[in-house]
Amino acid sequence: MTTSHTSPNASSATAASAHDPAFLLELYRRLVLIRQFEDRVKFLFLEGSMPGTIHQCQGQEATAVGVCAALAPDDFITSTFRGHGHAIAKGLSVQELMDELFGASTGCCRGKGGSMHVGNLAKGMVPGIAIVAGGIPLAAGMSLAFKLRGSRQVTACFFGDGAVAEGAFHEGVNMAAIWSLPVIFVCENNLYGASTRVDLVMRNPRISDRAASYGFRGETVDGNDVLAVLEATRRAAEECRAGHGPVLLELLTYRRTGHSRRDPCNYQPKDEREAWATRDPIERFAEVLREAGLADAAALARIHAAVDAEITQAIEQARRAPQPTIADLTTDVFA
Amino acid sequence: MKRQGIAEALRDGIAEEMQRDPAVFCLGEDIAIPGGWGGAFTVTLGLEKQFPDRMINTPIAELGFFGVATGAALMGMRPIVDVQYGDFLLLASDQIINNAAKLRYMSGGTCQIPMVMRAPIGATGRGSQHAQSLERYFIGVPGLKVVAVSTAYDAKGILKAAVRDGNPVMIFEHKLLYGSKGARAEPGAVDATSEIPDGDYTVPLDRAVVRRPGRDVTILGWLLMAHFAAAAANTLASDSIEAEVIDVRSLSPIDYETIGESVRRTGRVVIVEEGPKTGGVAAEIAAGIMERFGEHLLAPVVRVASADVPVPFTPVLENAYRPDQARIVAAVRELLR
Structure with missing residues (x-):
């Protein structure tokens, strides 16, 4: 029931030596894949070739990658309207995501979900729950199913700082606590719920402190340090599998892009943006890899180029992907 | 064969389904408490003795x-989740x-x-917030099936x-239809007991049922109003008016096959609903009938429903709120005049 506070600038260089180099390079590739996916999608949206609305996660890539890398393939995640990064981190293909964003019938939700509801149950991701905090009771229920069946699976439930003010947070977290459910509550605290800064809507902005009031452990972690997130999630998952769940992880991070659509983020102070820009999760992890002698600039550039090619190919294919027919309007309502 | 009320029949149905399938479990308030109530109306009373790990009591x-x-x-379990009073569904509606x-x-x-939700409704001397008829708020939600049980036989078969x-x-x-006993018995309860067969059976989720055949007028109702409609039909029969009474039972989807077969013969329809007239289930059924069978109607569809007010407490006003046998009889006589 302790709440530990990790410095936002803690270095991971020593932690890197504990991991397999190929695993670390794969983590880096996933961070870059999410960043480039989001940047390309933003361009497609702004040029008008992609329908709908988008909520993006540039700057927050390490939370998705660090958490999902600590999970087993049969563990589940729940996500939010800002779910592209979670989906890529949990193993959905760029193609099924891009197809979904273009509304194609080959998308992960056959074009019926869209940006806010990406998911693929077969890969352990529930379609994004776009009602703030709506995934929290759901995650508790999923983990109740695991407990009733005696399985070792855990659920990692992603939500933002804004969700903490919802009644669903209190109700879902409390039930997970009283039944010791295997849920890792992952709060991505990016300091803003839409345009509202956390200190306007909570008197105690240390979100991990809330865990103690429900009788379980909370921890604040540097959410822009992918290895710190990975290690914290591994510890949490172990506790959950041992019957000592749930755990609340507060991952401190920052959204480098708008809340949605064409939001220019005028509410984020310039000095705050600049300070967080120096803590970019991808640049920091590149530095870790270079310091550990695992990759030089050329090796990292090759990763960037391969990711770029993969996304370019996915976009070309998604543009040509079949759209649903009008007959699909009324299918998939009932089992 | 045994005679049971709705609460007992539901309890047996739940127990049999939990016995049959280990994925079935119950989740709700004030269940599985030794010395407790078995939910607000005794439906799950004692089931925790048989299924100690699958009767899960929740916080409020x-x-x-x-x-x-x-x-x-979503993870493959089959929960049966209930609220103490249907009014609380509004909290759960997200x-x-x-x-x-x-x-x-x-x-x-x-x-x-695959999830079953159970909700008690109806005006029963509890004022405005433990009394509403909530069906109207859920019948227009795509992806939900909505049913209403008015007899013990249907309750068990539909639950299964x-x-x-x-x-x-x-x-x-x-x-008023549970037949709850002891401290949870309801004043003003109406007999909804049935002969329950010994073996396993189900009742389809999408079918209305003709409770009483008749040629002159079709009266549609569900829950308590199905019973009041049947009583009204008996009164009308003494005037040689033969009313056909249909328990709509399935509120989403609505069984227009059974309803249409009747409407084509009688050409006259009275829909009885406990709940405000505006925006009710009866409005949906009336529109559905007119779209499908309008050419068979000899007169406009008539609704007998509650006033557009919250449910009042004092018995004189509550009784005026809830449609009763006399109002149904009067509406039919007016329609046939």
Whole structure:
């Protein structure tokens, strides 16, 4: 029931030596894949070739990658309207995501979900729950199913700082606590719920402190340090599998892009943006890899180029992907 | 064969389904408490002795535990989740409407939510907030099935069919029809007991049932109003008016096959609803009848419903709120005049 506070600038260089180099390079590739996916999608949206609305996660890539890398393939995640990064981190293909964003019938939700509801149950991701905090009771229920069946699976439930003010947070977290459910509550605290800064809507902005009031452990972690997130999630998952769940992880991070659509983020102070820009999760992890002698600039550039090619190919294919027919309007309502 | 009320029949139905399928479990308030009530109306009384691990008592947190039920169903369990009073469904409605009902569609047909929801409704001397008829708020939600049980036979058969269905199913029950005993007995209760067969049976979720055949007028009702309509038909028979009484039973989808077969013969329809007239289930049924069978109607469809007011407390006003046998008889006589 302790709440530990990790410095936002803690270095991971020593932690890197504990991991397999190929695993670390794969983590880096996933961070870059999410960043480039989001940047390309933003361009497609702004040029008008992609329908709908988008909520993006540039700057927050390490939370998705660090958490999902600590999970087993049969563990589940729940996500939010800002779910592209979670989906890529949990193993959905760029193609099924891009197809979904273009509304194609080959998308992960056959074009019926869209940006806010990406998911693929077969890969352990529930379609994004776009009602703030709506995934929290759901995650508790999923983990109740695991407990009733005696399985070792855990659920990692992603939500933002804004969700903490919802009644669903209190109700879902409390039930997970009283039944010791295997849920890792992952709060991505990016300091803003839409345009509202956390200190306007909570008197105690240390979100991990809330865990103690429900009788379980909370921890604040540097959410822009992918290895710190990975290690914290591994510890949490172990506790959950041992019957000592749930755990609340507060991952401190920052959204480098708008809340949605064409939001220019005028509410984020310039000095705050600049300070967080120096803590970019991808640049920091590149530095870790270079310091550990695992990759030089050329090796990292090759990763960037391969990711770029993969996304370019996915976009070309998604543009040509079949759209649903009008007959699909009324299918998939009932089992 | 044995004679049972709705509460007992539901209890047996739940126990039999839990016995049959280990994925079935109950989630709700004030259940599984030794010395407790077995839910607000005794339906789950004592089941914790037989199923100690699958009767899960919750905090008073309707939004939360309907979400928990949805999540468990998504992972392949078959929860039976209930509220003490239907009015509390409004707290849970985000999880019911935005998650349980929509997840299958927005996942492109890959998610499945096999979940049974049970909710007691009806004006019963409790004032405005433990009394509403909630059916109207849920029949227009795509992805939900909505049923209303007015006899013990139907209650057990529909409960079993709902547990075995692959979708979220909302079952509305009426407080005056449970036949709850002891401290939880309801003043003014109406006999809804049935002869219950010994073996397993189900009742379809999408079928109305003709309770009384007749040639002159079709009276549609459900829950308590199905009983009042049948009583009204008996009174009308003494005037040589033969009313056909249909228990609509399935509120979403509505069984227009059974209703249409009757309407084509009688050409006259009275729909009886406990609940405000404006925006009710009767409005939907009336429109559906006119779209499908308008050319067979000899007169406009008539609705007998409550005033457009919250449910009042004092018995004189509550009795005026709730449609009764006399109002149904008067409406039919007016229609046939």
